[in-house]
Amino acid sequence: MDSYLTDRETLGKFVDELLAKKFPGRDSAELTDLREENIKQLDDEIGDAIFGALSREQLEEFNAILDSGEENQDVFRNFFSNAGLDLESKISETLKSFSMRFLEGKGVENA
């Protein structure tokens, strides 16, 4: 199991778009390290955004579910729904924020 919370390949495509926009004409090989850093950073930020949106009690409840070894996605779906957290919107916000910071030069961008 990889060390990412979400799908690395999807994040990779997203970061590729940003890199292409930020550094037009640069060889992708030159940007390999930067790409990996940003994928990791983005994955972290998505995790922070999701779990940071939960209250302390909700977080404890969620930890209990994870500790139980629950593998049923319906359980997770119900949990987030009951917590009032729209996962896709939250991720979308994070991607947008990341994108803007990156393009404005405040992200991990030292190529």
Next chain:
Amino acid sequence: MPSIESFNSDRSSGELSRRDSRRLGGTALNATKKFSEMTKEERNAFFDSIARGSNETTPHGPRTSENSRNSERIRNTKEKAKRNSSLKEFIARATVGAVAVGMLAGAWVYAKNNEKNANSSAPTPKLELGDFFQAPETPNEYEAYNLGIYDGYNEPGMFTSENKTSSVAFADAGEVAEICNNDECEMIECEMIKYTAHNQVESFADYMANLPEQLQPEGFKGLSLKETEAKLESLSDEEFTLVENQFRNIIDSAFTRRVVKNGTFHNAFMRHKGGDFIHENMELVHCTTNESNLEVTEFYWVDQNGNEIGTMDVKIIPVRDKDGNIIGFKGCEQVINPYGEIYVMLPDIPPEPENPTPAPGDPDPTKIPVDPTKNPDPTKIPVNPTENPTPLATKNPEEEKRHAGDRVDTRELNEEITPATDIKQDQKNFKAIEQQKQEDASRKAEANRVASDQAEKEKKAAAEAEAKRKAKKEASERKAAEEKAAEAERQRKADEAAKKAQSEAEAAQRAAAEAERQAAAEREAREKAQAEANARAEASRQEAESRADATAQERADMFGNGDF
């Protein structure tokens, strides 16, 4: 909640404001600590705190330990979550959806739209006036705005009819110049200047008088600026609208390009004579400027054979602060003419006095000290009213005050026309040229009047109409081609985005299918286990029954049928 941007000025000062300190509530920071002294982490915490608002801090002190514990909990949860494949898949699906939708909408990748579009080969985005016009906010801006841009539309003056005025902000091309200070934006800027020229009211006459004569509307050919102005004023609203439409068509048919000018040029300026900034206190004057590497937008027109038939150069005057530093380009546009070539257009404007005297209390920029080192060029030619005291066609002093013209940063004017002291010969030459040109102008005007027989007029009108039609057609075709190219580019982008979305959707589908397959496998396994359990239960039950039957049989064998 104030945005991060609202803190920019505080950041730049290098010191936290009281407001920031309150917002931080001391969170991991000393409230008096300079921003420049903060560590990277402290700066991040500072901005994060501002971005998230004050609800994460208390007025009583830091919540650092609580925040730290919370971060620890989140980190632990993330690590656990990463080990749960089912949850990861659930989050991955949401991510795929978010990315696909976002890319389709172009919401993130093109977030920094203005700058990035300028650097791309994409078609120029459509510009709106509102994109560039911004009301002054700071005191400096406000003053520059007031001084640099004459806003006398509602004052009595040149165009007293409300139908001949407009509330459109005319300085927008200057705004574009400020924003688009690079080669990539050249085309936008030039086109914006063209567009702005459409809306010129104050300097309408300036433009009209400086159009190539072949293109000038009938009745305006060969007129000086002041004659043009007077003629415009004399028109009824309906007639004015007709002329205005003609003018706009002419401007529409122009091509534009950026050119660099060097040398001495005639300029027409609106100057503040002192007192309040009202129309009566403004006057149109002319002066010469010595330009070095001046970038101007050149309008040019071509005939049906593609031959250039005339040009008109327009420059944007920067706005300066009290120290003479350029602080923006909100100044007006003005037509400039090469010295000695088209002077005929400007004979009746009062020349620039040597030492303009401001009125008491006047914020006139003539009070601004001009650093002679900033303008050391001795070739600049002054116009001395003592040597040329009677400007041509200055018939009515009151009328002089009612000039419309360009809005101008008069401080720049003041700087540009700083008199030199050692060029008397040039002054004499200038005077001679000026007189010669004035005579030429008079002769030309007379010749125009005499030579205007009807047949010639009709012939000219027909030729002009044809040229106009062709020019308009070309402009229309050019516009259509540009729109077509823009549409193709939009379509290409849409296709690309759709393709990406499709790709992402397929990935999502594959992931869903895989999940479904796993779920089915799990279900099958569960059913199989259930069946096995059932089978085992059934076997147990049967075994129990067998044992019960055997026991009953044994009892029966032992005790018969119960009959002892």
